[in-house]
Amino acid sequence: MGRRLITYRPSWSTRIGRGFVVMILAIAQSALASQSVPLEQHSGMPRAVIRVRESATVQGKEILLKDLAEITARSRPLVEALETLPVGQAPPPGLTRIFDPALIVIKLRQFRIDPADIRIESPRQVIVAGAHRIIESSRLFEVAKAAVLRGRDGDLEQITVRPDTLPTDLVVPPGEVDLRARPRPASACPEPCRRVDMGSIPVVVEAWVDGRLYRTVSLVVRLSLMREVVVANYPLPRHTVVKTTDVRLERRDIGSLTHEPLQDLTLAVGRRTTRMLAMGDIVISNAVELPPLIRKGDLVTVIVEAPGLRLTAKGIAQEGGAAGQVVRVKNTASGREILGKVESDQTIRVGP
Structure with a gap:
């Protein structure tokens, strides 16, 4: 890329004034020469030279002249003033912008620095990049993983995170980076609910640079909790009494379940299903129940007991019930409806 010389063109009155100065300098030079006194070596040289580079990387929100150029000047105060001269807005970290060196003269005037006798050598344009560093997504995941596993020491061997x-x-931007992650609160689920915060968990990761929050990103991690649980071998329609051959134990991911799965075959065998179970379904706690010993309309024996008293009567069950459940039963003799606890397939006990 070719370089160009940016010159400051003074007004006609300024040029006349300079001509007068040149004439005075010529007279002074002649007088000094006759007295054998040399002129200063920098006489006739520019006050400062600004050599602009073709590309630059800047840090911060502003572009300073020292970011773009090499600066030499007759005095140190002038060098410092030129170096700290803001000439434009810096691009965001990792991005670039094109800077027009012609803006340098405008900025000199804006900050009351006389561009006269300042030589500017520059390319047609300057590519300015924002200084940056990259945090890989894998590191963001590791920070999120540590956050969701915090406080789960007892289950770490059985939990996988992906x-x-x-x-x-x-x-x-460059600087000291501190990554802070926090899982978002889990949504509520109806009771009885396994509040173990498994399955898909949204996580917020904050990137702090030099003690200030710079950026917030979101990601989702999946926690899998592997356990040996009861699984259906075949499709089981609703109200099917489960047999030994109907179920098996299998190691499965229970992280997404909202109810406790059965982990013992004896808790399923002999009970009946409360809903349809497909082949391979995990059998959860509310998917089976004790089968009813008494059905609605069954003729039963009602036993009434009190201290020093024991009576029996015939009754008709007004609803079905399993062992230990309290059901309504009607006395066939009196027509009175009472509550009793199912004791067997033909007996309902009333009283303590």
Whole structure:
């Protein structure tokens, strides 16, 4: 890329004034020469030279002249003033912008620095990049993983964590980076509910740079809790009494379940299903129940007991019930409806 010389063109009155100064300098030079006194070596040289580079990387929100150029000047105060001269807005970290060196003269005037006798050598344009560093998505995941596993020391050997969704690599400005992650609160689920916060968990990761929050990103991680649980071998329609051959134990991910799964075959065998179970379904606690010993309309024996008293009567069950459940039963003799506890397939006990 060719370089160009940016010159400051003074007004006609300024040029006349300069001509007068040149004439005075010529007279002074002649007088000094006759007295053998040399002129200063920098006489006739520019006050400062600004050599602008073709590209630059800047840090912060502003572009300073020292970011773009090499600066030499006759005096140190002038060098410092030129170096700290803001000439434009810096691009965000990781991005670039094109800077027009012609703006330097405008900025000199804006900050009351006389561009006269300042030589500017520059390319046609300057590519300015924002200084940055990259935080890879894998590191963001590791920070999120540590956050969701915090406080789960007892289950660490049985929990696996993998990313569901990952953000792209994070671009941040240079500096001391501190990543802070926090899981979002889990949504409520109806009781009885396994509040173990498994399955897909949204996590917020904050990137702090030099003690200030710079960027917040979101990702989702999936927690799998592996346990040996009861699984259906075949499709089981609703109200099927489970047999030994109907179920098996299998190691499965129970992280997404909202109710406790059965982990003992004896808790399923002999009970009946409360809903349809497909082949391979995990049998959870509310998917089976004790089968009713008494059905609605069954003729039963009602036993009434009190201290020093025991009576029996015939009754008709007004609703079905399993062992230990309290059901309504009507006395066939009196027509009175009472409550009793199912004791067997033909007996309902009333009283303590």
